[in-house]
Amino acid sequence: MRWSIIGLSEVRREGEDTVILESGNLFYHREGDHLSQGGVGFIVHKSLVNNVVKIGSVSTRVAYLILRISKRYSLKVIQVYAPTSAHPDEEVEEMYEDISKAMHSSKTHYTVLMGDFNAKLGTRESGELKLRKFGAGQRNRRGQQLADFMEKEGLFMMNSFFQKRPHRKWTWSSPRRFDKK
Template identity: 90%
Template sequence: MSNDINKRPPVPVSPAIPGYGSDYGNGRARGTKNLRWKFGCHLRRLGLATYNARTLRTDEKMLELEEEIDKLDWNIIGLSEIRRVGEDMIIIESSNLFYHREGDHLSQGGVGFIVNKSLVNNVVNIGSVSTRVAYLILRITKRYSLKVIQVYAPTSAHPDEEVEEM
């Protein structure tokens, strides 16, 4: 009876099950495969944030924002309610990339991004679909990209037609 307790069921080895373990063969699995490492997707943590700016119309407000975000650990900040004129992409004083698109009216709306200077060279494309939706395509590796979308949705105080159009 003591022999039955010590018997364990056979464990499948790599040759018996293709793709099982780390393909070292003869049961020497040595842990699982890390496919992300194999294909180059070993990106460090990406800090994403959103911020309702209320207004960034003046350069003084931009400087205030730059001072505040300098205290944070971030990579990309999606901005809403920017209230700046036109659509533009500039490198600001801190070497970060600032993109904005104006809203329907100068006094309200507008979306955009601030991209940390460490990722500026990885920006593939940046643009907007409308005055309420902006997108950013960031190259992660040679093979993979990430699309970040910033949306400034209308509140329930807006007419139903505007919400439906969004």
């Protein structure tokens, strides 16, 4: 498998640190709200380590890195770990504010926002431009918050632009989904 930057959620490490691993890859992490729970981070391939301009976090749920891709262009990658539906809406709203801070903190030519949003965007609804026709399932309330945020910030949900087989359109299934109750 080829990779350049891997975004991490549920890092479960204490503190905040940037380490060059024995492999030469860069590992950055920021702990979550509770000791050894949650947290975000990155692994950057050793071929790109010298191109990292800045790496840091806005909160325990939002981290970012800026990568120089040429003399003229740079890329900002933002990693997110959203609260689950068990958390209050205020935490989700705070996370979106943190994402906005990360997006607007330093000007770059390109921005990639990725991570675990704990939301179902579902299929495209009429009039939406940021989501294309290849979404999957039914949108939930947190998915609507994500869609509204994308519209406000001018972001596109790139997974929905490409047709995939049905079993490749989701990444996780609730264990309760198979209960007979």
